[in-house]
Amino acid sequence: MDSRYLPALFEKKIYQFWEKNGLFKAKIPKDKKKETFCIILPPPNANADLHLGHAMYVYEDIMIRYQKLRQKEVLWLPGADHAGFETQYVFEKELQKKGQTRFDFDRNTLYQKIWDFVISNKSKMENQLRQLGFSLDWEKERFTLDPDIIKIVYQTFKKLFDKKLVYRAKRLVNYCPYCGTSFSDLEVIYKERKDPLYYIKYPLKNSQSITVATTRPETMFGDTALAVNPKDKRYKSLIGQIAVIPLTNNKIPIISDQAVDLEFGSGAVKVTPAHDFTDFEIASRHHLPIKQAINFDGRLNELAGKYQGFFISQARKLIIEDLKKENLIEKINENYSHRVATCYKCGRLIEPLPKEQWFIKIKPLANKAKKLVENGKIKIYPRRFKKNLIDWLDNFHDWNISRQVVWGIRIPAYRCKKFSTGSNIDSYFSSDPNSMPEGSRRNPWFVSVERPAHCQICGGNDFIQDEDTFDTWFSSAQWPFATLLTIDGKKNFYNYFYPTSVMETGYDILPWWVARMIMIGYFATDKVPFYHVFLHGLVRDKSGKKMSKSKGNVINPITMVDKYGADALRAALIFGVKEGNDVVVSEEKIIGMRNFTNKIWNIGRFIWINSKSTKNKNSSLTNGLLEKMAKEFKEEKKRYLKLMENYQFSRAFGLIYDFLWHRLADFYLEKLKAKVNNGNIKVLKELEKVYFGNLIMVHPFMPFVTEAIWQSFFGENQTILNQQL
């Protein structure tokens, strides 16, 4: 043993040893009663290198290794996520560097190009997970685009469709004209912004007018009514009258609706159902027509007359100028502050636009999920997130799962070509999916796992498939059962390991992923997808900021592994952190933990040197120190086990840190050193016992150094992983 622990000498070799000897490989034992412990790795996006957030999966490695040492049959299943829109966005950035865009390729070519990009990144990412020492069962790795996984996703979609929990409707969706796709509610970020609030006069007959306040004058061509509050005395006499949209001859009615706030603006509002969610609701209450004045490319359309073809911001300027000329602007509040919807990815404004999409009817699924969480069938750690999760389950809206993105799992919905001219849905739906089948019957969608052979109506066999792909989270939501079902094609692993033991992930994706896994998982399998949810915090830099490339404050995990060893990095993410809280990581902290690995190593080295010593053996007295040490060790282990069982990993680790360094090394070893050096075999044996006991306990946290020491003592064909806790 060298005087220092040098991670680079061991880590790669040890990992290969583990992998080659199948130490991470889960088997189905003869004794099916043997207790299992299974975690499905949250599949990293296969489009980029790992960042420190991924290193937080060390919590999973800790659990897996711990449970293995506790003699359970463990499975930690790796995977990769195609990450649909995310990946396509990243790939488009790559294209940009070459002066290309997604429009330069046809669908198949673009898909193939992204495929190649993803596959090379995927293997890179996998090797980085190895470098972190993760005890993943690589043989069983799954990818969200594996054909058998896609098949499961299709089966789930079909089952949802058959149970009327998925429906197609033309509704307002969050659409990003730049990214060219719609999003679910979760992908929209609201930002505080200052915009002028325009008070615009809408002419009435007899040269009167009514003033409405709006930040979006350019949508006026889509107005189909003006609305006032029914209790508003100012406007009572105007209800039922006709107003004219400025700059046009279009006449619209004045209606009353309780959604209108008397206090705000002028108390009267323009109703633009195609471009505003509230207005859409008003329109559905009053059966107003829906007129789309803005196209999906963010330009005004023919409804806008001379403004057709202009982008929203340009059109707005022109319209305001013209309104001023017509003396139809009453006033402008230049300092109006409000929140606008922006695209979570590109940051540009989200346009609410009417679009035909597939939606999941969420209420029945969320209610089931809520029960599972409330009655403890699924337990959440740390506990405070339980309330959080339930809030989400209470507040989910129907989930738009259609994405206008090439990279992804194409939706298995088909229509007979004979009927397929234009939209088959000629009415709009606000919230009642049950009205859907009416339209469907006229020109139905077939949802089927395989491409349908014949049209059930005309017998034809010429189908077109929906162009859209699934929201990535729709496939991710099925990950625990989709993976286990497809490992051997015979459900063996599913039967033995499902429901999985723990879902461990960052608290930031609670609604995106955890909630949806519970909803979809239970729907598809009639079982909870996991018994426990353990949520970790986010990694932040020294000043508490979230790490991001644009801020330039990222710490590359692999650079840190190369410099200080994987154990040091892993420990830095765990040490002194309350579960579920954000963790501040700095290079100094990693160095501190590197020093601890070296301390562990050197305690071992002391014992190792003395066990090789040829001094005369004796067993002189030690004044009760050995007994005291044994007792302390026993208590330590007891506390350790309790902490580990309660998911208090940081405290468990801190406990060993303190014991090894400040009790065993600084105190007992110092006091007993002279005796050991003089050949006291009894002391040496007792030190060994306590030391090895701690080595096993700390192994889940610092797998490499502990294995390196183990093999230094017992030979390179031995492994600490076969020990027992």
Added chain:
RNA sequence: GCUCGUGUAGCUCAGUUGGCUAGAGCAUUCGGCUUACAUCCGAAAGGUCCGAGGUUCGAGUCCUCGCACGAGCACCA
């Protein structure tokens, strides 16, 4: 507006059924290359545990109110 979190040593944070002198890492000061380790050892300095009130024999820990910071959600024409 609603929900949640945080506020403890100069900095980053632990401290989970209320209980010995409130801890760790880093930083600081002093002394040490003592054959396990200088990626170390020994010692020191450093805290009105955000504030006020309450429960209690006893509160960093529990309750109420307040202040500060942060996060998420909702509304906004």
